[in-house]
Structure formats: C-alpha cells, structure tokens
Amino acid sequence: MQNKVIVVKSSSLIDGITTSIQSNQAIVISDGRIVRVGHQEAISKEIPSNTEIIDLGDLCIIPGLIDGHTHLSLSGNGSNYVEMFSDSDEMMVLIGAMNLELHLSAGITTIREHGARNKVGFYLKEGLEHGYIAGPRTLVSGRPITCTGGHFHMCNETADGVDEIRKSVRRLVHEGADYIKIMASGGGTEGTIPGRASYSVEELHAAVHEAHHFHRLTAAHCRASESMVRAVEAGIDLMEHAEFLEPDGELRFDPKIAEMMAESGIWISPTLQAWTDYPRIVELRKKRDNDDISSEEIKDLEYQEQQIERRLDVMRRMLDYCLKDRIVPGTDSGVNNLAFGHLDYDLQLLVEVGFTPAEALISATRISAEAIGMGDEIGTIEPGKIADLVAVEGDPTSNVNAFSRVQAVFQAGKRVR
Numbered sequence: 001m002q003n004k005v006i007v008v009k010s011s012s013l014i015d016g017i018t019t020s021i022q023s024n025q026a027i028v029i030s031d032g033r034i035v036r037v038g039h040q041e042a043i044s045k046e047i048p049s050n051t052e053i054i055d056l057g058d059l060c061i062i063p064g065l066i067d068g069h070t071h072l073s074l075s076g077n078g079s080n081y082v083e084m085f086s087d088s089d090e091m092m093v094l095i096g097a098m099n100l101e102l103h104l105s106a107g108i109t110t111i112r113e114h115g116a117r118n119k120v121g122f123y124l125k126e127g128l129e130h131g132y133i134a135g136p137r138t139l140v141s142g143r144p145i146t147c148t149g150g151h152f153h154m155c156n157e158t159a160d161g162v163d164e165i166r167k168s169v170r171r172l173v174h175e176g177a178d179y180i181k182i183m184a185s186g187g188g189t190e191g192t193i194p195g196r197a198s199y200s201v202e203e204l205h206a207a208v209h210e211a212h213h214f215h216r217l218t219a220a221h222c223r224a225s226e227s228m229v230r231a232v233e234a235g236i237d238l239m240e241h242a243e244f245l246e247p248d249g250e251l252r253f254d255p256k257i258a259e260m261m262a263e264s265g266i267w268i269s270p271t272l273q274a275w276t277d278y279p280r281i282v283e284l285r286k287k288r289d290n291d292d293i294s295s296e297e298i299k300d301l302e303y304q305e306q307q308i309e310r311r312l313d314v315m316r317r318m319l320d321y322c323l324k325d326r327i328v329p330g331t332d333s334g335v336n337n338l339a340f341g342h343l344d345y346d347l348q349l350l351v352e353v354g355f356t357p358a359e360a361l362i363s364a365t366r367i368s369a370e371a372i373g374m375g376d377e378i379g380t381i382e383p384g385k386i387a388d389l390v391a392v393e394g395d396p397t398s399n400v401n402a403f404s405r406v407q408a409v410f411q412a413g414k415r416v417r
C-alpha cells in the first residue's frame with residue numbers, strides 16, 4: 001500500500017534553516033515526514049491531481065516549536081510547591097494530560113519534561129505513545145537527581161556522592177529516561193538556597209559520565225553562579241536558568257563565567273519568564289493599553305518590570321559573549337503561576353534582550369532541536385524531517401506577537417489544531 005501524501009501550502013514560510021521568509025511555498029508530506037518543499041507552481045505540476053491539499057491562505061508556516069523546560073505534573077496556577085506536591089500521583093498525571101494539550105494547541109510540538117514525582121513523567125510519556133492522550137512529543141527525565149533535602153527532593157530521586165549519583169542515573173535510564181536532569185543548586189523548594197551550589201564538580205561529573213555512557217544528554221538546574229562554574233567544569237550539556245545568582249540573593253554578572261560558558265560550548269536555557277511574574281506583567285500591560293488599569297496596578301506593573309529588568313540585564317551581558325546561538329528557550333511551565341501554552345512569552349523576552357523575532361524562532365526550533373539531540377529529526381522544514389508545522393497569523397520576522405496567534409498545528413503531518 002502506498003503512503004498517503006498530503007500537501008500543505010500558504011503564502012509565506014520560514015523553514016528555520018535561515019531566518020528569511022519565502023513566499024508561496026508548498027510542503028509535500030508522506031507518512032508523517034517532509035519529502036519536498038518548493039514553490040507551489042512547481043509542486044502542483046508534480047503531484048497527482050487527487051492529492052489532498054491543505055491551503056493555509058495567508059498564514060505563515062514555521063517549524064513546530066520546542067519547549068526545553070516544562071514540569072507537566074504541576075498546575076501553574078499560583079500554588080506553592082507544598083500545595084502542588086500534596087496532589088496524588090494520579091492527580092498529577094491528569095494535570096499533565098491537561099498541560100500537554102495546552103502546549104500542543106499553542107504550537108509546541110516537542111518538549112522536555114524536566115522532572116516529576118515517582119513515575120508520573122514516565123506514565124505521561126507512555127500515555128502519549130499509546131495515543132491515549134494528545135500532546136507534544138515528550139522527552140522525559142523521569143525524576144530530577146537532587147541532594148538530600150535539595151530542590152525537588154519531593155520527586156524522590158535523592159542522591160549524595162558519586163556512587164549514589166551513578167546509581168540514580170542507571171536507575172532512571174533503566175526506567176526509560178531520555179535524558180538526565182540534575183539539580184546543581186538550590187531553587188524554589190523550601191529549605192534550599194538558590195544562590196548556593198548543591199553538588200561538587202566531582203558529583204556532577206559522575207552524572208555526566210554515567211549519562212553519556214548510556215548515550216543520554218544531561219541538563220543541570222543552575223541558579224547560583226557557583227553552580228554554573230561547576231556545571232561547565234563537569235561537562236554538563238545544558239545549563240538551566242544561568243541566573244548568576246549569589247548567596248545574598250543578588251544577580252551579579254561575572255564575565256569570567258560567561259567566557260567559560262562560551263568556550264565550553266554548553267547550551268543555555270535561560271527560562272526568562274520564570275524569573276518574575278511575567279504572566280502578570282502581560283496581563284497588566286494589556287490593561288494599561290486598554291486604559292483599564294488602577295493606580296495600584298500601575299505600581300505593581302512598575303515593580304514587576306523593575307524585577308524582570310534585573311534578570312534581562314544579566315542576560316544581555318551574557319549574550320555579549322557570542323552565546324546567542326547556544327540559547328534554548330524554556331518556559332518552566334507548571335511552577336508558580338506559569339501556565340502551559342506560553343512559549344510565546346519567552347520569545348517576547350528574547351526580543352527584549354536583543355534577538356530579532358526570527359532569531360528567537362530559530363532558538364525555539366533548529367537550535368533547540370540540536371540541543372536536545374533531535375537535530376536530525378525536527379527543528380526545520382526540510383526533506384527528511386518529521387512534519388511538525390505551525391501556522392501563525394502575521395509576519396513573525398517583524399512582529400514577535402505573531403507567535404501568540406497560532407492558527408494551525410501539524411504534528412508528524414497530522415493536523416491537530
């Protein structure tokens with residue numbers, strides 16, 4: 001039997017290989033993969049007359065978006081960690097199913113799930129693979145490895161010292177982890193210190209060594225400057241957060257660390273919307289634009305904007321070290337009030353630190369695909385790749401808000417929105 005062929009066309013397309021817009025393109029898809037991309041006229045001559053053609057009109061087609069940092073099992077509704085972790089595992093699986101749908105309909109076709117309790121992350125992946133639930137292609141870390149009492153210790157993968165860490169990596173790989181996540185500093189979990197490292201270089205290196213042995217990549221949660229240095233020295237593949245946070249709670253950019261990061265070639269996921277209450281900023285700015293804002297809300301907006309500016313300032317200084325093409329956007333959805341469905345917020349913040357909207361798109365597609373080890377399969381619209389496509393309204397090369405106006409989503413050639 002021949003595979004079903006479909007053609008998707010529209011007036012504009014960004015293939016993600018370059019940042020430029022091409023007009024009147026058509027994509028030929030067979031068995032979920034892209035077989036040809038070309039001008040509509042040329043392609044219409046090549047295909048049989050009964051081929052199904054999906055015409056997306058004047059929408060712009062872009063590659064499916066990738067979110068490098070999510071927590072599927074958490075609701076992102078403003079609850080704190082204690083409240084969120086009082087849910088049962090069963091409830092967390094249901095929350096995960098809800099979150100997967102929210103992300104998929106926002107054009108996010110691939111994610112990394114950065115650590116859930118017990119087997120919740122693995123169950124969600126299994127549910128997706130069986131087709132019981134819909135959602136982005138999900139790479140799971142299972143449970144994050146953390147020290148005794150460390151950030152996310154509630155997930156139940158505590159390990160201290162190189163031997164326990166090696167054992168944790170082996171256990172997670174055995175259970176089905178696609179990559180290894182390790183907490184290299186404290187975080188929002190009560191009793192931890194975000195500005196302090198939580199593992200030695202030796203311990204982090206044990207995780208990297210063991211993970212690479214099983215062909216698994218590593219990602220390390222690093223809010224503290226001290227942990228950033230150790231992650232680079234240990235050979236971690238991807239650094240999460242990279243806030244340059246000091247034990248006193250201040251952000252202090254350190255050029256020596258940025259230099260180390262640039263030289264090492266480490267990937268960096270800055271999770272910009274997670275630093276402050278960015279969804280609140282978006283809400284308040286909307287109110288301000290509609291002239292429907294109270295004086296208290298104006299004060300709140302100014303405060304929130306000052307807070308995020310501290311973070312963006314550090315990010316801008318880091319980018320001076322030629323790190324633009326190492327940046328992997330990540331939402332950190334699930335924690336605090338970061339609801340799923342908003343990678344667009346991170347793209348907006350990347351534009352605020354100096355990316356063009358099209359460069360932000362490349363970060364969330366081609367560069368992210370490479371960083372998570374899927375560069376051969378996804379991230380661009382070109383023959384051989386999986387047909388993950390998103391259609392947005394407007395011109396994403398000139399206006400970053402186009403990424404908030406997703407109108408159609410294709411996952412492996414199948415229209416899911």
Ligand SMILES: [Zn+2]
Pocket residue numbers: 069070071114332335
């Ligand atoms: Zn996180």
